[in-house]
Structure formats: structure tokens, C-alpha cells
Amino acid sequence: MPELCRFYGIIIRMYFMDHNPPHFHAEYQGARAEFDIRTLEIIAGGLPARAHALVLEWAAQHRQDLMNN
Numbered sequence: 001m002p003e004l005c006r007f008y009g010i011i012i013r014m015y016f017m018d019h020n021p022p023h024f025h026a027e028y029q030g031a032r033a034e035f036d037i038r039t040l041e042i043i044a045g046g047l048p049a050r051a052h053a054l055v056l057e058w059a060a061q062h063r064q065d066l067m068n069n
Contacts, residue, residue: 005062007054024059028051033055037067
């Protein structure tokens with residue numbers, strides 16, 4: 001799975017041609033979550049609160065790039 005970004009120990013990845021809805025994967029210290037790109041809601045898994053907030057902030061800034069991928 002290609003790595004899109006790494007920050008504060010959080011890894012953001014995205015599979016190409018993956019199942020719907022369009023989403024990305026985030027991992028932090030062994031915790032994993034999938035985020036819907038359109039709504040930025042978690043659709044699977046979970047992250048600690050601080051990591052979750054950082055991922056949401058990052059995703060809001062990069063949403064259009066994520067949708068284009």
C-alpha cells in the first residue's frame with residue numbers, strides 16, 4: 001500500500017482500486033483506522049484522540065488531492 005504521508009508518527013496510506021467508499025488508512029503506534037475521504041468519518045478501526053485530531057486536520061487540508069488519487 002503506497003505511503004502518502006508521515007507526520008508525528010502517523011502514517012497515511014491509500015490503496016489504489018480499493019473498495020468504496022473512497023478512503024485512506026491511518027496508522028499510529030499500532031492503532032489503525034480507515035477514513036472516508038468525503039465525510040472524514042472513521043469507517044473502520046480507531047485511533048487515539050490526539051492522532052485522530054491530527055489526521056482530520058491533515059485530511060481537511062489534502063481532501064482534494066486524496067479525491068484525485
